Amino acid sequence: MKTVIVSSRKGGAGKTTLSLNLATEAAQQGKRKVALVDLDPQGSSLFWASLRDRGHPTVLKGNSVDVFLTLGELEDEGYDTVFLDMPPTDKKWIRESLGQADLVMIPTKPSPLDIHSATSTLEWAQEAGARVSWVINGASPISKNPDIVFELLKATRVPVFKTIVHERSDFVTSLSRGLSVSEAAPSSKAAAEVAELWREVKNALARTAA
Template structure:
């Protein structure tokens, strides 16, 4: 499965979810490639911060030709995760064209809900060329037991995309793990953050594999 994690808005959790989804897929023994399509190279930074063996391969490909190069670059991998760029539309468009499923992280904030408009438009444009393209929102950095955490799901219904049942709560372990190039399951062995990531991955596989 090729999962593109995209949203032109920065700071929504694209890189955080990309590395942890890739780690979760790799944990089952599959060969996983993470493509860093962000010119800022955050996923590459994450990999560089790591001591010891890598969990999966990470390559930087911040080029608008990802969709053309993917069959060569991704040869031999069971799953590919693309960590999308903020802003740069031609890169985002290429990453969408390369994906089987586009996963759009949104935070429970009205600004995020409005800003999702941009990526939804890109997905709709790409769907014209790629009929079987799938896309779905995932709520990230949810703050437990708040009204906005519940309302975001309803607000996202204004868009044509479905929202995953599984969501990811705001937890400091995501930043702590990132600082040392680890997945959350390594940092807090099978803690709640890791269980949430597992639920996201299971739902993606059940719905889109």
């Protein structure tokens, strides 16, 4: 089982939107069983799931006390890939969880201030010995900032996913219907970005130890 943690201490980085769209994309692209564990007290992933009439991916409420137990149970149940949607807080259990991930994704908006705010998450992941990658999320389709920020992220000497996820209305409308962008607007630019990002994530996971 591969575990992907989407985490950032910076609020508003789009962790939940990335998590549920990637989990759905993974389920659609041949993974036998995919789960999304909502560990954020706001419960946004669970709310999205309550609007759905589809069973995949499995979305369940997580608890900081038994997150490791939850992962063990999911592995026993034969899940192939599990995404953990983390809250934007500084908690000991989050730091400990990062070390259990096959990949830690740190989303950031294309702003130096957002990068600065997310750096503590990067430090936690590195201290835990986790494989970690940045992903630029919520970028303006008409701004040149993402290209500039991409270079800033490369300077951290941490991998940066080449796919830049832009702020698009299809993300909002799909979420309101309990769908991913690939389900609600399969021909959209948003869906294409999620599909390309999942390909990158899948390749990164394939390079981790079995």
